Amino acid sequence: MFGYYLDLALHSLTRNKVLGALMVLAIAVGIGACMTTLTVLHVLSGDPLPGKSGKLYYPQIDPQDARGMMPGTLAPEQVTLIDGMNLLRAKRADRQALMAGGAVPIQPGSSSLDPFYVEARYTSADFFAMFDTPFLYGRGWTGADDEAHARDVVITRQLNDKVFDGADSTGRSLRLGGITFRVVGVLDSWRPNPHFYDLTTGSYNYYEQAFLPLQTALELHFAKNGSNDCWGNGTGGVEGNAYPSATCVWLQFWVELDSAAKAAAYRQFLVHNSEEQKALGRFQRAPNVQLRNLMQWLDYNRVVPGDVRLQAWLAFGFLLVCLVNTVGLMLAKFLRRSGELSVRRALGASRRALFAQLLTESGVIGIAGGAGGLLLSLFGLWMVRHRASDYASLAHLDPAMLLVTFALAIGASLLAGILPAWRACHVAPALQLKSH
Structure with missing residues (x-):
């Protein structure tokens, strides 16, 4: 079933490219800002002698x-x-x-x-x-x-x-x-x-x-x-x-x-x-x-600069704002498909199946947003390396933070998709079918 849901998600995104692009962009911008500051904080607060x-x-x-x-x-x-x-x-x-x-x-x-x-x-x-x-x-x-x-x-x-x-x-x-x-x-x-x-x-x-x-x-x-x-x-x-x-x-x-x-x-x-x-x-x-x-x-000794910690918190706040916008866009997208979802309900699909389908679509948006966020965070870290600070040259994305980028993007998009998917699954099928 996952492959089927994935196919439906890709088809839905290509059917409404503008709305899909806006959701991906919202996730990407939030992830890019968040991962730039989080990577700097990760580098500066790391253990200089792991295991010792x-x-x-x-x-x-x-x-x-x-x-x-x-x-x-x-x-x-x-x-x-x-x-x-x-x-x-x-x-x-x-x-x-x-x-x-x-x-x-x-x-x-x-x-x-x-x-x-x-x-x-x-x-x-x-x-x-x-x-x-x-x-x-x-x-x-x-x-x-x-x-x-x-x-x-x-x-x-x-x-x-x-x-x-x-x-x-x-x-x-x-x-x-x-x-x-x-x-x-x-x-x-x-x-x-x-x-x-x-x-x-x-x-x-x-x-x-x-x-x-x-x-x-x-x-x-x-x-x-x-x-x-x-x-x-x-x-x-x-x-x-x-x-x-x-x-x-x-x-x-x-x-x-x-x-x-x-x-x-x-x-x-x-x-x-x-x-x-x-x-x-x-x-x-x-x-x-x-x-x-x-x-x-x-x-x-408070080795990690206070402004780096503050920037990390501000970036998480910015990501939250991006998620709120993504929730609104997903809600508009999913509710516009109420007729399609009602037909599936009439043919025997459960609300749980529809919910899984819509969350899969949210996950695909998260993966695309994670890829965009990765590019933005690489650009952000490049800008950090050109700052006049003693830690600037250390701002590089390591494999662990690369995984965190996509995990955070997918997790954020799934979280943003819960409310829109729940609302779309609870639209009364009879009213949608009658209006069509």
Whole structure:
């Protein structure tokens, strides 16, 4: 029967092309606007490390002085160098990484390339295993290399292609800031979005091309990127040092904990650590700690721009308006066919059969509207990619959203067709047959 209903639906659409085109257009415009904004929201609110994000946590402690202290004051979003190193060396998590953003000058060995700057990440050895970074060649450095202030560097595939023509560069030398480093690894394509592990340098479409041991970068006074917050007299860097003073928070600290029990134990460790630091006179406030997993951390920082969420709601509202118009058009179309439907009822067709026939026609309209909406959403995403925003280049339709486009179009058209189909099926056949 479905094939028969489908044939009737196609015949009906071709019989009244103008009305059919208006219904398809109404669905297409609504779906196009809705899927454009929904795709952007989907891209920006996605999990940057699927399968791993629930095990990654961002600890927060509060080393600030008592000035300006108020109930409910939030802990700083970064850590001081002293606290970061204490937490790192405590090794109370499965893995831990202390880091900061930076920038380093590259002096290529080839005379055909001029020196240039790249974004860098100064971090500790667990960074690569903790964040599941894929390696094209080599590996990361070790904890012993951290302590030895090793002149090791991990570079990205892009930088490797530029400096070493894509060859396996592990073991080769690369000069950073006038210092010779040994390449120990080359990362394959890895650009997590959002840039979750350091939101101070950029939320989207930000990536580093060189990864150095943190203690090495500190020793060499390599330039840092990102923000820092200070209190008391620590409003600037120590004389002769490129980094903020001891009373400034400016580093990020992440831990990996593979169970809820370990997370609870680590949070308790943070409380005890704060109590110990207060007893020593370093901390002045009562323990104020937080331990959020990766997705909670992104929600806490409101990484998804508020205007994107608002646009998504407005687009759904616009789709609703389009559906109301579609209901009116379908009602007019179906009621004009009351005579035809009454003849079918007189020949023995049930109301259920007529209802299924009309809903099939609504579904066909939805499929056609989905195809039109897909084209409009592709155009809309192309326009988004030309906007001046850090996430613009990420606006692409993936296979999942492609399926959502047609599912939403068909579902919307079926919903719009319920009332018109019900009304058309309940027209009294006797009156229609008598008038004909």
